[in-house]
């Protein structure tokens with residue numbers, strides 16, 4: 001992204017540092033975020049599985065639980081709730097984000113557990129969020145995985161947009177798909193809204209973010225049409241910015257071939273009706289080993305190495321690493 005984040009609550013744009021003149025090069029290769037419109041669509045399962053698979057392939061990996069209020073990534077990874085969590089960072093009880101890192105029993109895998117204290121979460125403002133985002137890229141790891149909360153709150157969208165790889169999970173069910181579309185559209189609009197190059201059409205983008213606007217702007221495609229009419233000189237720039245963002249879709253809990261195909265339909269609908277491009281990255285099968293592993297507080301990939309999920313996750317990781325210039329080494 002372009003390095004700007006919008007402060008929610010007001011419309012002030014601000015910058016976080018994208019260059020670090022005179023400092024050591026960062027180790028971090030990428031941040032991958034897993035989000036989605038709805039609760040219970042497998043964001044934590046996918047985040048923890050990606051993190052575990054990356055760590056098993058030799059990458060030092062950190063999973064961060066950004067599900068504010070509903071933090072449970074540690075359980076998915078079979079880790080007891082650590083003593084220090086994001087609560088302590090947001091409440092300024094620790095100076096450095098690195099103090100909240102907890103090691104796990106898995107080589108190369110660390111975790112920052114989520115904020116659970118409602119007072120801390122209610123007080124999470126843009127300054128604190130910026131401090132977090134500013135610190136996170138300095139952590140001494142190869143990959144960071146953000147496990148996001150459900151919904152389209154400003155904080156959640158900003159964590160999603162700040163990442164290098166933006167993954168959205170959906171279930172092959174109408175309600176989940178509907179919420180997934182809403183999440184994608186909200187992310188697009190928020191991304192456009194904070195883009196300084198688009199400042200001349202800020203008012204039109206803001207109008208689009210009001211889902212009940214009377215102009216009928218419901219999608220980036222509608223916004224493009226409106227801008228083409230009202231500010232044609234900005235249309236090409238808007239198009240370029242819309243095209244620059246390519247979220248990746250993972251269908252979860254698929255049971256049939258038709259379920260897998262729903263992912264392709266979602267991609268087609270996104271292009272045809274919303275004017276946005278997404279990549280259909282792949283899918284996770286529905287597998288009853290998931291709840292069995294959760295009950296045992298163990299990662300499913302390790303507890304049930306014959307589970308179909310192992311192959312599913314390996315394929316996703318392979319795709320992601322390949323599209324970012326890395327070949328698969330030995331996975332699970």
Ligand SMILES: Nc1ncnc2c1ncn2[C@@H]1O[C@H](COP(=O)(O)OP(=O)(O)OP(=O)(O)O)[C@@H](O)[C@H]1O
Pocket residue numbers: 038039040041042043044045046067070149150252253254284285286287288290291294
């Ligand atoms: N592929 C799957 N096969 C079987 N069960 C699954 C699968 N994915 C998720 N589940 C079940 O769905 C539940 C919700 O998954 P998960 O906690 O990963 O979703 P989430 O999107 O992180 O939810 P929340 O928004 O509440 O954080 C899990 O407890 C698990 O039982």
Ligand SMILES: [Mg+2]
Pocket residue numbers: 043044045067147148149
């Ligand atoms: Mg979750």
